[in-house]
Amino acid sequence: xxxxxxxxxxxxxxxxxxxxxxxxxxxxxxxxxxxxxxxxxxxxxxxxxxxxxxxxxxxxxxxxxxxxxxxxxxxxxxxxxxxxxxxxxxxxxxxxxxxxxxxxxxxxxxxxxxxxxxxxxxxxxxxxxxxxxxxxxxxxxxxxxxxxxxxxxxxxxxxxxxxxxxxxxxxxxxxxxxxxxxxxxxxxxxxxxxxxxxxxxxxxxxxxxxxxxxxxxxxxxxxxxxxxxxxxxxxxxxxxxxxxxxxxxxxxxxxxxxxxxxxxxxxxxxxxxxxxxxxxxxxxxxxxxxxxxxxxxxxxxxxxxxxxxxxxxxxxxxxxxxxxxxxxxxxxxxxxxxxxxxxxxxxxxxxxxxxxxxxxxxxxxxxxxxxxxxxxxxxxxxxxxxxxxxxxxxxxxxxxxxxxxxxxxxxxxxxxxxxxxxxxxxxxxxxxxxxxxxxxxxxxxxxxxxxxxxxxxxxxxxxxxxxxxxxxxxxxxxxxxxxxxxxxxxxxxxxxxxxxxxxxxxxxxxxxxxxxxxxxxxxxxxxxxxxxxxxxxxxxxxxxxxxxxxxxxxxxxxxxxxxxxxxxxxxxxxxxxxxxxxxxxxxxxxxxxxxxxxxxxxxxxxxxxxxxxxxxxxxxxxxxxxxxxxxxxxxxxxxxxxxxxxxxxxxxxxxxxxxxxxxxxxxxxxxxxxxxxxxxxxxxxxxxxxxxxxxx
Ligand code: ADP
Ligand code: MG
Numbered sequence: 216x217x218x219x220x221x222x223x224x225x226x227x228x229x230x231x232x233x234x235x236x237x238x239x240x241x242x243x244x245x246x247x248x249x250x251x252x253x254x255x256x257x258x259x260x261x262x263x264x265x266x267x268x269x270x271x272x273x274x275x276x277x278x279x280x281x282x283x284x285x286x287x288x289x290x291x292x293x294x295x296x297x298x299x300x301x302x303x304x305x306x307x308x309x310x311x312x313x314x315x316x317x318x319x320x321x322x323x324x325x326x327x328x329x330x331x332x333x334x335x336x337x338x339x340x341x342x343x344x345x346x347x348x349x350x351x352x353x354x355x356x357x358x359x360x361x362x363x364x365x366x367x368x369x370x371x372x373x374x375x376x377x378x379x380x381x382x383x384x385x386x387x388x389x390x391x392x393x394x395x396x397x398x399x400x401x402x403x404x405x406x407x408x409x410x411x412x413x414x415x416x417x418x419x420x421x422x423x424x425x426x427x428x429x430x431x432x433x434x435x436x437x438x439x440x441x442x443x444x445x446x447x448x449x450x451x452x453x454x455x456x457x458x459x460x461x462x463x464x465x466x467x468x469x470x471x472x473x474x475x476x477x478x479x480x481x482x483x484x485x486x487x488x489x490x491x492x493x494x495x496x497x498x499x500x501x502x503x504x505x506x507x508x509x510x511x512x513x514x515x516x517x518x519x520x521x522x523x524x525x526x527x528x529x530x531x532x533x534x535x536x537x538x539x540x541x542x543x544x545x546x547x548x549x550x551x552x553x554x555x556x557x558x559x560x561x562x563x564x565x566x567x568x569x570x571x572x573x574x575x576x577x578x579x580x581x582x583x584x585x586x587x588x589x590x591x592x593x594x595x596x597x598x599x600x601x602x603x604x605x606x607x608x609x610x611x612x613x614x615x616x617x618x619x620x621x622x623x624x625x626x627x628x629x630x631x632x633x634x635x636x637x638x639x640x641x642x643x644x645x646x647x648x649x650x651x652x653x654x655x656x657x658x659x660x661x662x663x664x665x666x667x668x669x670x671x672x673x674x675x676x677x678x679x680x681x682x683x684x685x686x687x688x689x690x691x692x693x694x695x696x697x698x699x700x701x702x703x704x705x706x707x708x709x710x711x712x713x714x715x716x717x718x719x720x721x722x723x724x725x726x727x728x729x730x731x732x733x734x735x736x737x738x739x740x741x742x743x744x745x746x747x748x749x750x751x752x753x754x755x756x757x758x759x760x761x762x763x764x765x766x767x768x769x770x771x772x773x774x775x776x777x778x779x780x781x782x783x784x785x786x787x788x789x790x791x792x793x794x795x796x797x798x799x800x801x802x803x804x805x806x807x808x809x810x811x812x813x814x815x816x817x818x819x820x821x822x823x824x825x826x827x828x829x830x831x832x833x834x835x836x837x838x839x840x841x842x843x844x845x846x847x848x849x850x851x852x853x854x855x856x857x858x859x860x861x862x863x864x865x866x867x868x869x870x871x872x873x874x875x876x877x878x879x880x881x882x883x884x885x886x887x888x889x890x891x892x893x894x895x896x897x898x899x900x901x902x903x904x905x906x907x908x909x910x911x
Contacts (some may be wrong), residue, residue, distance in 0.1 A: 223250035255369035269309035284599020287327035300328040309577040312347040443862040446873030453901040454654035466507030490663035508635035514661030516796025540593040552593035569594035573769025643832035647868030671799040696776040720761035759821040773801030783809035784819040788839040
């Protein structure tokens with residue numbers, strides 16, 4: 216087994232038939248090892264039809280013949296001034312000339328060596344008295360093997376500039392032979408058998424060496440799925456190993472029922488929802504254990520995650536530990552600070568807000584954190600800067616973690632040994648995706664919103680009906696409520712014909728909304744400016760906030776009852792859902808108007824209609840993933856969606872839970888030796904992506 220894996224790991228250059236040129240072309244496509252090559256799968260298969268004899272072939276007919284080379288030579292046609300290479304071949308019923316006007320001479324010479332048996336496919340034409348095939352497809356046959364059905368079905372690989380199909384086929388044959396036709400699954404053989412999985416090696420061999428059955432799309436798919444399953448299982452094993460590694464760290468075992476918790480619960484003015492209670496129980500169990508908590512808390516906007524997080528904080532400080540509350544932006548961090556402050560101030564718990572830019576006050580806060588005087592601190596990534604030293608950090612709460620990424624998560628943990636970690640996200644993520652991105656975390660979901668919360672009435676409007684929307688805004692303002700109007704651009708752009716926040720804010724203030732106070736908020740403003748505008752909006756000194764998506768996450772102004780998004784088709788559904796979540800946070804009914812241009816595509820309509828129909832963030836995320844792919848939901852680039860070779864999360868995501876179960880089963884069954892082998896495979900494939908360097 217060991218040997219086969221080594222063969223897979225070898226650079227492709229070791230294969231016969233790969234020179235520097237082809238090696239370089241493959242490398243550019245990311246194909247470096249023999250294994251990479253084998254995972255370059257055919258898109259489809261070509262059935263060359265039944266073998267014919269030369270005698271049966273007529274002019275104009277296309278077909279497949281099996282022939283022997285009699286002779287071959289380069290030729291020159293003086294009249295046409297063309298060089299060519301021709302081979303005379305024969306199958307006992309007649310003879311035929313194969314003719315190439317281009318192609319690498321050494322290659323043609325080699326395959327057309329006299330005495331070679333060839334499988335030739337092409338169209339017959341006549342030149343004078345002789346029959347010929349121009350630029351036929353040729354495969355050299357091993358004379359001993361003869362030709363059966365196998366050779367008739369040819370795999371067709373994705374076009375790669377500079378490498379012919381025939382070359383690819385030969386390379387694949389080489390590669391498979393090199394691995395002795397056996398590529399071992401990370402799953403133990405008994406599991407493959409138990410679930411009647413196609414043995415991995417067989418799947419690979421069949422895909423490259425197809426028989427007739429493979430021309431059936433469903434059969435082909437079954438073999439490809441075996442590879443996808445393998446890929447997903449390996450990934451899930453990687454996550455399980457990572458989890459196991461974390462579980463070996465020594466963490467804090469909290470008592471969970473201290474004085475601050477009791478006081479916080481007593482002070483709550485509402486009954487917790489069933490989902491909140493369940494999730495708190497899960498967190499409590501984690502925090503009570505000696506193993507560090509690694510939990511993701513998922514819940515739609517307004518589902519009450521913050522309360523849960525503050526409650527978890529109260530458990531930590533009851534035991535005398537510090538809590539760090541991290542948010543992606545200063546505005547959000549401040550909001551958390553205010554929530555924490557409100558909860559703990561009466562109890563005399565020192566709470567601080569560490570902002571990036573706070574002058575002399577900063578050193579006082581830093582000192583408070585270092586001496587342990589400050590028990591709870593909120594902030595942005597400023598919290599993981601070197602100069603922040605905690606006295607005894609016990610719990611880290613990260614809001615909107617996908618904006619931080621794994622590395623920062625790690626950095627914060629490294630500051631303080633192994634504190635418990637609670638990651639919150641308001642971006643509902645389809646289960647298939649969360650199993651990938653947060654697969655190393657335990658997941659709690661708040662799938663219920665507090666009672667009495669009204670659905671935000673959502674409607675899609677055409678550009679020409681904007682007037683109606685503006686009147687609706689005015690209705691709200693007259694009632695003393697506030698509104699958001701969102702634009703895709705900060706400033707006017709010559710390149711893109713879209714409305715922008717700056718221009719529209721000025722326009723509204725001068726014209727239709729001149730009797731109201733219009734504010735402007737966008738990402739290019741300085742942090743202090745932004746905060747100033749936000750606090751004025753919260754304090755009702757601003758009636759209409761014209762903005763970009765900076766308001767997307769977490770901003771909480773209960774008196775805002777209407778949100779309008781212009782050019783709504785430019786936004787992802789999950790993003791629109793986040794934006795919509797800015798309203799309907801109080802007891803008052805709220806509205807969301809999505810304005811879109813008349814030049815909408817059918818897809819845009821379908822997408823936006825989803826928003827009218829449902830307020831369920833998970834459903835929306837699922838839809839979004841199918842329409843726009845996984846990157847969209849998590850926010851591009853930093854998304855942490857791993858690169859699968861064959862699997863496509865949108866198309867094959869449903870296989871992930873099966874892979875998870877198989878991975879768990881495999882881990883339980885693998886012997887120590889087998890586990891070592893698997894760990895090596897995992898490290899090579901996912902070590903870097905998942906920061907697995909120390910899985911030992
Ligand atoms: P999230 O962080 O999930 O967006 P929050 O925790 O900010 O949600 O809660 C949204 C609002 O709902 C807050 O004003 C909060 O006080 C309130 N809230 C939270 N839980 C409940 C509950 N069980 N019943 C009533 N109101 C609640
Ligand atoms: Mg919140």
